Amino acid sequence: MAGHSHFSPANVEEYFEFTAEGRKKVLTALVIGIVVLGVGIYMLMNGNHEEAHAVAGHAAEHGGHAAEHGKEMLSGGAASHHETAWDPLNRLWANLWLNGVYFSGIAVIGMFFVSIQYLSKAGWSSVVKRIPEAFPKFLLFTAPLLIGLFIFKGDVIFHWMHEGVTVKGTEHYDKIIAGKSGYLNFTFFLVRMVLIFAAWIGLWFMMRKKSIEEDLIGGTENFTSMVKLGTGFIVAMGISSSLSAWDWVMSIDTHWFSTMFGWYMFSSWHVTGLAVITLTVLLLQDKGYMQYVNANHLHDLGKFMFAFSIFWTYVWFAQFLLIYYANFSEETIYFLERWEGHNKIYKATEILNVFFNFFFPFLVMMSRDAKRTPIFLKICCFFVIVGHYLDFYQMIMPGTVGDHGGYGLVEFGTIIVFASAFIYVVSHELTKASLIAKNHPFLEEALHHDI
Amino acid sequence: MNTTERYLVGVFDDDEELLHAVTDVKTRGVKIEEVYTPFPIHGLDVAIGHPRTRIPIAAFMFGCLGLVCILSLISYTMYFDWPMIIGGKDFFALPDFIPVSFEGTVLFTAFGMVGTFLVTNGLWPGKEPKTFDLRSTDDKFIMTINMEDNKKTEAEIESILRNSGAIEVNVKQF
Numbered sequence: 044m045a046g047h048s049h050f051s052p053a054n055v056e057e058y059f060e061f062t063a064e065g066r067k068k069v070l071t072a073l074v075i076g077i078v079v080l081g082v083g084i085y086m087l088m089n090g091n092h093e094e095a096h097a098v099a100g101h102a103a104e105h106g107g108h109a110a111e112h113g114k115e116m117l118s119g120g121a122a123s124h125h126e127t128a129w130d131p132l133n134r135l136w137a138n139l140w141l142n143g144v145y146f147s148g149i150a151v152i153g154m155f156f157v158s159i160q161y162l163s164k165a166g167w168s169s170v171v172k173r174i175p176e177a178f179p180k181f182l183l184f185t186a187p188l189l190i191g192l193f194i195f196k197g198d199v200i201f202h203w204m205h206e207g208v209t210v211k212g213t214e215h216y217d218k219i220i221a222g223k224s225g226y227l228n229f230t231f232f233l234v235r236m237v238l239i240f241a242a243w244i245g246l247w248f249m250m251r252k253k254s255i256e257e258d259l260i261g262g263t264e265n266f267t268s269m270v271k272l273g274t275g276f277i278v279a280m281g282i283s284s285s286l287s288a289w290d291w292v293m294s295i296d297t298h299w300f301s302t303m304f305g306w307y308m309f310s311s312w313h314v315t316g317l318a319v320i321t322l323t324v325l326l327l328q329d330k331g332y333m334q335y336v337n338a339n340h341l342h343d344l345g346k347f348m349f350a351f352s353i354f355w356t357y358v359w360f361a362q363f364l365l366i367y368y369a370n371f372s373e374e375t376i377y378f379l380e381r382w383e384g385h386n387k388i389y390k391a392t393e394i395l396n397v398f399f400n401f402f403f404p405f406l407v408m409m410s411r412d413a414k415r416t417p418i419f420l421k422i423c424c425f426f427v428i429v430g431h432y433l434d435f436y437q438m439i440m441p442g443t444v445g446d447h448g449g450y451g452l453v454e455f456g457t458i459i460v461f462a463s464a465f466i467y468v469v470s471h472e473l474t475k476a477s478l479i480a481k482n483h484p485f486l487e488e489a490l491h492h493d494i
Numbered sequence: 495m496n497t498t499e500r501y502l503v504g505v506f507d508d509d510e511e512l513l514h515a516v517t518d519v520k521t522r523g524v525k526i527e528e529v530y531t532p533f534p535i536h537g538l539d540v541a542i543g544h545p546r547t548r549i550p551i552a553a554f555m556f557g558c559l560g561l562v563c564i565l566s567l568i569s570y571t572m573y574f575d576w577p578m579i580i581g582g583k584d585f586f587a588l589p590d591f592i593p594v595s596f597e598g599t600v601l602f603t604a605f606g607m608v609g610t611f612l613v614t615n616g617l618w619p620g621k622e623p624k625t626f627d628l629r630s631t632d633d634k635f636i637m638t639i640n641m642e643d644n645k646k647t648e649a650e651i652e653s654i655l656r657n658s659g660a661i662e663v664n665v666k667q668f
Contacts, residue, residue: 360589360592363589364589364590364592364593367589367590368581368583368589368590369581370581370582370583409554410550411550491536493536493537
């Protein structure tokens with residue numbers, strides 16, 4: 044198709060068909076996920092902690108270890124504050140929160156990617172832009188889940204929501220948290236959360252509508268308005284990415300803070316989103332769709348993934364180095380807790396985090412040929428997606444479940460449920476518009492993309 | 495430099511025509527040395543059949559060299575030669591060494607790549623420029639054929655060039 048010098052839009056319309064067989068496969072995975080999750084919950088409820096910790100290889104000895112200095116003062120709270128009344132289900136809530144945040148990120152990065160392309164008036168990406176454009180649909184599911192979790196189970200996840208931490212004179216009074224309560228309080232947090240999701244979903248609805256309309260009416264008017272919407276979204280994302288990072292993840296460890304954290308979490312989301320976009324394109328190509336996407340487009344997607352893996356590493360390391368160098372105990376505790384706290388159950392995750400997210404993509408994706416070869420790209424996408432799940436795992440778990448964490452059936456079940464739900468929702472959304480934006484003003488340029 | 499280097503220089507008017515001419519001239523068994531154009535033309539490098547540049551490999555090597563050099567320097571100075579305690583860290587505090595190692599890697603890679611590029615393209619200082627036709631920086635497309643590489647006579651090659659659309663064929667000697 045790229046060879047045609049006279050291009051006719053009618054020739055390139057292509058619809059993704061979410062076949063009954065495909066649906067069945069995804070739903071089967073979903074059911075398997077639910078069963079695994081159910082078994083996991085059953086095992087947790089029956090106090091079979093050794094099973095739940097099987098992968099981590101450590102049987103947690105609850106209460107057997109005197110908390111190190113700092114573990115107390117770190118909000119990692121759940122472990123120390125609930126030591127007497129640990130509800131095994133807390134691990135489920137923490138997992139739902141973890142996956143909710145992780146998949147919200149992938150979904151919103153779809154919108155971010157499209158916005159960046161419009162803002163920079165990039166041509167090459169117009170052949171793949173329908174893929175990321177479908178992702179934010181999943182926000183319609185994660186938004187109510189996260190808001191509901193916050194309202195009903197927030198005190199499990201956030202140290203600052205524990206009973207009485209801001210009430211002077213009570214047993215659990217915490218001066219540091221009380222000082223932050225102007226920002227970290229139930230109402231303001233909820234308002235921010237609702238506003239963030241409303242901005243993301245609202246702008247996406249408008250963008251998606253304009254985009255589908257463009258297929259019907261053509262012209263450049265819709266393109267111009269999408270540039271404006273994209274610009275608006277970038278501004279919104281600039282604020283909301285930092286706010287969501289501080290609120291949803293950093294405030295779990297309430298005493299601790301890092302000025303890098305907004306960037307850190309955003310970069311983690313971004314590279315995961317890019318990996319999911321690339322993987323979706325490759326899988327659709329395997330099914331015979333999107334044959335007009337050639338090695339040059341894949342090369343660009345690969346470069347994106349490579350570059351932002353390094354960007355993530357840069358931010359991760361910048362955050363780590365300053366804390367390591369300055370050596371303030373209230374800051375280093377964050378890394379100490381993950382490195383040697385909680386019976387060292389998070390240490391392996393920390394190591395794998397840097398390996399999967401830096402060394403692997405850096406060395407594998409460096410050469411031009413690797414970025415142009417689907418199998419290399421697929422392997423790398425897989426590692427990046429798993430690696431950044433681990434990244435979010437080590438951001439969220441130590442502060443929420445602490446000693447009671449690990450890799451058990453609950454974790455695997457939740458991932459399978461979320462991943463298959465994501466695949467189902469996105470596949471369904473993909474059927475609603477042609478896979479190729481046939482009236483995109485830069486489509487001709489993209490079809491002849493050559494680097 | 496060999497002073498008897500003799501070139502046939504085909505001058506073309508149009509980029510599309512040039513792209514076809516390159517394939518055409520090649521299929522008739524003439525070896526093209528280089529093509530000079532006022533702007534980049536997609537697919538031209540593939541059409542000429544130049545092997546892919548190996549500069550990324552050089553870059554990687556220079557990067558590795560930079561990493562090793564800087565890490566050696568900093569560990570020699572900070573650990574072996576004159577151990578210093580900074581911020582209460584170990585003498586060999588690897589995280590502290592990473593920023594400078596990173597910068598060193600980038601520095602070596604950048605300078606190494608520029609150096610390699612200049613040397614492989616014969617662009618060292620004082621080098622006489624080999625200008626085939628100044629119009630290749632304006633509105634003409636220039637195809638150069640080194641007579642040493644070709645067994646055909648000049649007349650044969652000239653007629654092949656003209657048949658493929660060259661508006662002029664000149665002889666150039668260096």
